[in-house]
Amino acid sequence: MTDLIKPADINAAGHLQIGGVDALDLAHKYGTPLVVYDVDKIRATFRAFKRVFEEEKVPYAVSYASKAFCAIAIYQVINEEGGHVDVVSGGELATAKAAGFPMDRVSFHGNNKSPEELAMAVDSGVGVIILDNFHEIDLLSAILKEKGKWAKVMLRVTPGISAHTNEYIQTGQVDSKFGFDLGSGQADRALEQVLADERMDLLGAHAHIGSQIFDVRGFVGCADKLASLGKHWQDKYGYAIKVLNVGGGFGIRYTEADQPLPPEEFVRAIIKEVKADCQQAGLPLPEIWIEPGRSLVGQAGYNLYTIGSRKDLPGYESYVAVDGGMGDNIRPALYQAKYEAVLAKDPAAKAAERVNLVGKYCESGDILIKDCPLPKTEPGDVVAMLATGAYGYSMASNYNRNPRPAVVFAEGGQDRLVVKRESYEDLIHLDLKY
Incomplete structure (x- = not known):
């Protein structure tokens, strides 16, 4: 468990909570990738x-x-x-x-x-x-x-x-x-x-x-x-x-x-x-x-992702892929910014392995966290990347024609959608046929 997670960040079910709201509930309600602010x-x-x-x-x-x-x-x-x-x-x-x-x-x-x-x-x-x-x-x-x-x-x-x-x-x-x-x-x-x-x-x-x-x-x-x-x-x-x-x-x-x-x-x-x-x-x-x-919004922000594929190579750290990546947080690829991550269902869990937490974008450099300590994961698990509130969503792009994520504000146990998730229609609405 990272010491960036405090006891107050864990609810009675043992899940990560953001602004008093269960992170798993947020992921299920709004989908992932998702940006959440406390x-x-x-x-x-x-x-x-x-x-x-x-x-x-x-x-x-x-x-x-x-x-x-x-x-x-x-x-x-x-x-x-x-x-x-x-x-x-x-x-x-x-x-x-x-x-x-x-x-x-x-x-x-x-x-x-x-x-x-x-x-x-x-x-x-x-x-x-x-x-x-x-x-x-x-x-x-x-x-x-x-x-x-x-x-x-x-x-x-x-x-x-x-x-x-x-x-x-x-x-x-x-x-x-x-x-x-x-x-x-x-x-x-x-x-x-x-x-x-x-x-x-x-x-x-x-x-x-x-x-x-x-x-x-x-x-x-x-x-x-x-x-x-x-x-x-x-x-x-x-x-x-x-x-x-x-x-x-x-x-x-x-x-x-x-x-x-x-x-x-x-x-x-x-x-x-x-x-x-x-x-x-x-x-x-x-x-x-x-x-x-x-310093106002950085540590208040979280990116929630759902884990998908995994690639294991003998002698190398495994690659665990999520449904977001450099399109919603380019900082690791742009200037090697460092982050930590936890499983939303058990943020206090001890690490069982070190993996490369990677995105879905068609770039080898789309690596969110190298050498990331995590417990054992399964496809469908929700992972929370911590302290992502600054220069993540504001630098987001539609690379590979991926929609930008939704943004939710959580406060006092209540959640509110403040930026809608982009749709495919949003992606093409400015395009003109030749």
Whole structure:
């Protein structure tokens, strides 16, 4: 049994339960593959973030990074918790609008927002547009002038910090596609351009140093860089930063090998550093914003699969295949992400063998978990892959023309379908005959 499963995750029948609902019942009711979120866990994590800010008595915003998982229902939950959200595309913005999410609590990110997306953000009245490059400043300026409107903005800067994480998910180092560089003076030139535009109200600076980070020192260093930038801007331009947005990237536990701090402890360290830096520099304390995505929904998510075929080879680990795979979770194939899995009917069972848990897609790399410890399995058993709530469904595809799975929210012993399973008709409804 993995220690990712707690006693509270097992019901009286000995089955895995998610949000108080039996995982086998969910698999039978909705079919597999199935994505299930324990909404109680999402709310508890969100409230833990808020509690740290309130204990430290600082103005703040907890903004859900919705690229981790975007659907109408998750925006509704974040709204109920009084949070903000950040979006990175017109599609995510449209989803937030469809959820009735307050637009003044939306931040719009992205390194190549189209003119149409920027116009949509302006017309929708989003709370703040995070400017990423000079081209975007020019585009937004022209749109605001044409429409006779104003917008609150922030400048995304690259603080020159390379976080200890997979190279594909590092974003804060100097050589990055994101943001204005500090060392070369790009950030200063961007500030000058924005301050000269009467239709832009600059709230402050944003930085994001990466994702799945376990070491608090990177966040402390980022806070130092942003506070130093605030001091520089005040001294040189007389501009006082109102908001320091330190991004997200707080690591979570996918396997027993991962040993992250509780996410809220990252935030406490950031707050203390910003407080000390501002006091030393004689700066007023700005609002501190964070953007948790993975750390809010990652460990709250489960992928349920039904086991089908098996291939045994003498001298090799067996292959146990499930009815999903890289189409609903490409992370293992994309950057060798690690997961753990249990049998839904007996998550406490001891491992009897190690197998390669693989998907049904026509790729040799469609391996969900290599060397996966499992008890003996049979075709028809339901296996639950743990901590799949971030960047699984949001990166899902229709590869091999497989429909994407349904998504269910479970909370307080109740389950609710929040995203329907795609049908074959859904797959072909945009196709045209030649």
